[in-house]
Amino acid sequence: MNPLQTHDSLIAHASVGGEPVGTVHAIRPDMLDGLPALVGEGAARFARQAGFAARHGQVQLLPDADGTITTALLGIAAEAEGADPFVFGALPDSLPAGPWRVSAPADVTEMEIALGFCLGAYRMPAFGRDTAPAVPAARLVVADPAGQAASxxxxxxxxxxxxxxxxxxxxxxxxxxxxxxxxxxxxxxxxxxxxxxxxxxxxxxxxxxxxxxxxxxxxxxxxxxxxxxxxxxxxxxxxxxxxxxxxxxxxxxxxxxxxxxxxxxxxxxxxxxxxxxxxxxxxxxxxxxxxxxxxxxxxxxxxxxxxxxxxxxxxxxxxxxxxxxxxxxxxxxxxxxxxxxxxxxxxxxxxxxxxxxxxxxxxxxxxxxxxxxxxxxxxxxxxxxxxxxxxxxxxxxxxxxxxxxxxxxxxxxxxxxxxxxxxxxxxxxxxxxxxxxxxxxxxxxxxxxxxxxxxxxxxxxxxxxxxxxxxxxxxxxxxx
CATH class of the missing domain: 3.40.630.10 (Zn peptidases)
Incomplete structure (x- = not known):
């Protein structure tokens, strides 16, 4: 067992070589009225019909017109409840493979987002298994030094x-x-x-x-x-x-x-x-x-x-x-x-x-x-x-x-x-x-x-x- 689990595969640099980058919008309940301005009226309607209420840790994927998914929503707690990087740990297992950026309210730091993302990708060490647990394929695009610090x-x-x-x-x-x-x-x-x-x-x-x-x-x-x-x-x-x-x-x-x-x-x-x-x-x-x-x-x-x-x-x-x-x-x-x-x-x-x-x-x-x-x-x-x-x-x-x-x-x-x-x-x-x-x-x-x-x-x-x-x-x- 190597307990020093690294997270290099989880963090993508700001430049990802032309690969399309998805966007996760971190949304508080009091921001729901402004959802159409963020993702468009059709996507906002889809989110409402799917039951998205910006509950803490709730993830909603929003398909494009051709069915691909390049946009997602994440519910986070009100600002008054204080910092909670763990909520971003809901993303690694919820997002499709590829690089993703997180757009969050101004009081949420890149360090919190990146740390929560890495913590959410943690896997229990494998004891006696033939293969180690799979690491999530989604990657987070974040600027250094926040990415390295979070890692x-x-x-x-x-x-x-x-x-x-x-x-x-x-x-x-x-x-x-x-x-x-x-x-x-x-x-x-x-x-x-x-x-x-x-x-x-x-x-x-x-x-x-x-x-x-x-x-x-x-x-x-x-x-x-x-x-x-x-x-x-x-x-x-x-x-x-x-x-x-x-x-x-x-x-x-x-x-x-x-x-x-x-x-x-x-x-x-x-x-x-x-x-x-x-x-x-x-x-x-x-x-x-x-x-x-x-x-x-x-x-x-x-x-x-x-x-x-x-x-x-x-x-x-x-x-x-x-x-x-x-x-x-x-x-x-x-x-x-x-x-x-x-x-x-x-x-x-x-x-x-x-x-x-x-x-x-x-x-x-x-x-x-x-x-x-x-x-x-x-x-x-x-x-x-x-x-x-x-x-x-x-x-x-x-x-x-x-x-x-x-x-x-x-x-x-x-x-x-x-x-x-x-x-x-x-x-x-x-x-x-x-x-x-x-x-x-x-x-x-x-x-x-x-x-x-x-x-x-x-x-x-x-x-x-x-x-x-x-x-x-x-x-x-x-x-x-």
């Missing part, structure tokens, strides 16, 4: 999707580490994979989570510096939970909850993909990436409820529940990251079901120890159509993590506010003077929608990227 962004988002979608027997800790090396080494990153005695010394809680599996845990550490980044350039540190499969351990999950646990490495997949995007764009930053690659299994060696483990930070943790393993994977990684005093520390994890109860599958929960930083992340997510929503690090709940035999328990004593108490647990391992953002993401689409096929999803990736640009006042020359 790079889609490649990274689809990298995360493909890693999450990979069956767990093919995506163990070593496989995830190898994927990180393949994605980052060609771009000039220094990558180390820590195992064995080094793991026991530096990341004891990662090792403790992985003791029950025959597939030994490891930690990926990567370092990179942009070509224009000086030694005092902003240091961005990314951390990802890479639990390649989560049985729940001795606190075993029911079968229905275990079916999607291949996605429990979604945080690592998203942070890895984000790191690759930062490198592809050659941002003027110093970058660190840490991924905890581990499997939470049941065996005679697995961690037990009531175990007490000493963390890298020196704090002891009582294991109140073996299914709350993600925070144990992250806590040592966060402490290690803080040792280098990053200017921004971001972690992502498929951490709690409580976040999904609060916000549903499409809106990751965000926590931050810095109000200005948290607000910047929320604003950036809304501006690019990759929403995050902030929940509080409510100090009154810290006492719920007390243990009579250790410094902390890995679960709360109360059956509520689970996403908040998980974030509060992590906060113990972050230095107070480090700007920190924790993202509790779902990493999955439960059903297919335009641009969002069922399966793994890179929720939060674009929001974090846009936040880095905004916080450090970086101009992405390709995206604007």
């Amino acid at each position: 790079q962004m889609a490649q990274c988002m689809n990298l995360a999707r493909s890693l999450i979608n990979t069956p767990p027997n093919l995506m163990g800790p070593d496989d995830l580490a190898a994927a990180a090396e393949s994605a980052l080494l060609p771009l000039g990153a220094q990558v180390a994979v820590l195992r064995g005695a080094r793991l026991e010394h530096d990341f004891p809680t990662v090792l403790h989570v992985g003791m029950g599996s025959e597939r030994a845990p490891c930690v990926v550490e990567a370092h990179w510096q942009g070509s224009a980044a000086t030694d005092d350039a902003p240091l961005v540190s990314l951390v990802g939970k890479g639990v390649c499969f989560d049985t729940g351990g001795y606190d075993l999950k029911p079968p229905s909850s275990m079916l999607r646990m291949k996605k429990d490495m979604g945080g690592a997949a998203i942070m890895l993909a984000l790191a690759r995007l930062i490198m592809l764009r050659d941002l003027p930053v110093r970058l660190e990436l840490r991924l905890g690659c581990v499997e939470n299994s049941v065996s005679g060696r697995a961690m037990r409820p009531s175990d007490v483990v000493r963390t890298r930070a020196g704090l002891t943790v009582e294991i109140g529940n073996t299914d709350a393993e993600g925070r144990l994977v992250l806590c040592d990684l966060l402490h290690a990251a803080c040792g280098h005093q990053p200017d921004l520390l971001v972690d992502a994890a498929t951490l709690t079901g409580a976040a999904r109860v609060a916000l549903g599958p499409d809106v990751p929960a965000l926590f931050s120890n810095n109000d200005e930083t948290g607000e910047a992340f929320v604003a950036a997510g809304l501006s690019c159509g990759d929403p995050l929503w902030r929940l509080p690090l409510w100090p009154g709940y810290r006492k719920w993590l007390r243990s009579p035999v250790a410094d902390l328990n890995n679960i709360s004593s109360k059956p509520m506010a689970g996403a908040i108490t998980a974030a509060l647990f992590l906060e113990h391992f972050v230095k107070t003077d480090v700007r920190w953002v924790h993202i509790d993401t779902y990493g999955w689409n439960d059903s297919a929608r335009p641009g969002r096929p069922e399966g793994g999803e890179s929720l939060g990736l674009r929001a974090v990227y846009e936040s880095i640009l905004k916080i450090f006042n970086i101009q992405d020359r390709m995206q604007r």
